[in-house]
Amino acid sequence: MEKEYIPVRESHLNYYRAIPLYYLNKDRSFGLYKPPGKAISEMRIDGGQYPNKLYIKNTDKLRSIHEVQREFNKQLEGNIKSGNPDSVKNILVNIVEETFSEPRSGSVEGLSETVNILVSDYARESNILTSILNLSQNDYTSALHSVNVMALAISYAAHANYSLADKKILGLSALLHDIGKTRISSDILTAPRKLSEEEFNRIKAHTTIGYNILDNCRFPYADIKLCALQHHEKEDGSGYPRGITRISPVAQVVGLIDCYEALTNDDRPYRNAMDPLKGLTIIKDDVMAGKFSKSVFEKFAYSLL
Ligand SMILES: [Fe+2]
Ligand SMILES: [Fe+2]
Structure with a gap:
């Protein structure tokens, strides 16, 4: 059975205005802490003057994600304009985590x-996406991976002269390519060992x-879901889930960038990140072996310069 109340993240407390918040009584009943339409004051939050744990009603979950997304998007715009890559990266990872909590x-x-x-134009002018790629973060999570793949994909689209509409489609496809992992147990996803065949099949799903x-x-476009389905397919038919050789263009680009990002970042506890050139060399071997498109590889390599 679904729980009636769910805890909210402390770091998100100041985003709840329209959504009422609740606290847990000693007798396990819930009481109203903050009515809808009012925010908890910044002073109160900074001073830690609020109950240890606060909750929202499960029925408010979707509305609350919208509210948090809206607030994050506002902050994102502000931080891009003022050129603050650290905050931009943090906000992006948070938006993705919040969204993936209810995918x-x-x-x-x-x-x-x-x-x-x-x-948007102001993001391009400030080169913010290239700056966020150079920032390392402590935890390599699925959300961080998705944000990195998206940032690389949007720079790719800019270098390959995509139209604005196509840039958005590629960016969104990249951000959502691994959304299926939200339904796979994190024990398997982060296991610091070789996986059994059954576990690997589970990941492939x-x-x-x-x-x-x-x-x-x-x-309004099918590319996004096709990318999630096909980003592990290879042009020589050696990929999964279906082993097809005609892969949608968006999935070809995201698939290559996905591999590069995984090689150049610490995605597994037992493996260390490679430098960009080494990463590109490995991808190039795959291009030679007929797994990736040569023209996608060339455009991607240029976009990294
Ligand atoms: Fe994937
Ligand atoms: Fe991925």
């Missing part, structure tokens, strides 16, 4: 606005799971 129609579409902000999640969302 379904009604929450996922909210990320469109985030990508719109990132492909993130492609079809992602497709199904996105198929239920209201996006």
